[in-house]
Amino acid sequence: MNDREHGTHFDPRFDSNGLVTAVVSDRAGALLMVAHMNAEAIAATQASGEATFWSRSRARLWKKGETSGNVLRVVEMRVDCDQDALWLIVDPAGPACHTGATSCFYRRVSGDTLDPIG
Amino acid sequence: MNDREHGTHFDPRFDSNGLVTAVVSDRAGALLMVAHMNAEAIAATQASGEATFWSRSRARLWKKGETSGNVLRVVEMRVDCDQDALWLIVDPAGPACHTGATSCFYRRVSGDTLDPIG
Numbered sequence: 589m590n591d592r593e594h595g596t597h598f599d600p601r602f603d604s605n606g607l608v609t610a611v612v613s614d615r616a617g618a619l620l621m622v623a624h625m626n627a628e629a630i631a632a633t634q635a636s637g638e639a640t641f642w643s644r645s646r647a648r649l650w651k652k653g654e655t656s657g658n659v660l661r662v663v664e665m666r667v668d669c670d671q672d673a674l675w676l677i678v679d680p681a682g683p684a685c686h687t688g689a690t691s692c693f694y695r696r697v698s699g700d701t702l703d704p705i706g
Numbered sequence: 707m708n709d710r711e712h713g714t715h716f717d718p719r720f721d722s723n724g725l726v727t728a729v730v731s732d733r734a735g736a737l738l739m740v741a742h743m744n745a746e747a748i749a750a751t752q753a754s755g756e757a758t759f760w761s762r763s764r765a766r767l768w769k770k771g772e773t774s775g776n777v778l779r780v781v782e783m784r785v786d787c788d789q790d791a792l793w794l795i796v797d798p799a800g801p802a803c804h805t806g807a808t809s810c811f812y813r814r815v816s817g818d819t820l821d822p823i824g
Binding site for chain 2: 593594595596597598609611613616617618619621622634664665666667668669673674675685686687689692693694695696697699700701702703705
């Protein structure tokens with residue numbers, strides 16, 4: 589019996605950079621984006637109810653929508669079996685992708701070609 | 707204009723370990739698992755139509771269900787804006803989690819406590 593897998597204590601398994609993977613989808617099940625969270629980002633998300641990540645490129649805490657206004661209101665947060673990934677189910681205030689697309693996953697892969705989604 | 711973001715060429719942005727994040731959900735939008743893929747795993751998945759990952763713990767190619775039979779038949783593969791994450795929409799042949807749960811995300815996070823999902 590592995591406590592991290594079967595226990596009731598939230599004990600994120602951070603990688604060597606102090607991060608876990610955060611997967612964000614809306615209530616309808618559409619995947620919106622994938623990002624990373626450190627302990628501080630998790631705490632900020634839980635305190636504010638709005639998704640906050642760790643930006644690896646900018647090396648700072650990053651509240652999604654802090655400039656665009658397109659915040660992600662967290663409906664529910666789940667954790668996976670080995671606690672190295674989080675699933676955030678959110679109500680997005682606007683497009684989740686910095687490109688303006690509703691979701692970052694706006695292209696389908698066919699072989700080595702990408703096709704826009706519907 | 708960034709080709710990786712706006713182009714039609716599938717050009718995964720592998721990390722320093724040669725990996726991208728692979729997010730797997732079913733057609734209903736339930737998140738099943740999060741894993742990693744290298745170039746070989748992507749090629750194997752595309753060739754077989756069944757999800758194949760790179761196991762970091764075992765340092766080898768890992769076809770999901772290779773021992774359990776619980777393969778993940780890929781309905782569609784999408785890529786995100788900067789091409790460092792893949793979304794696999796699948797038909798699972800059985801429970802996706804090694805614990806026997808349908809999804810690896812079987813616990814909700816409430817503060818520092820985990821509650822089983824309904």
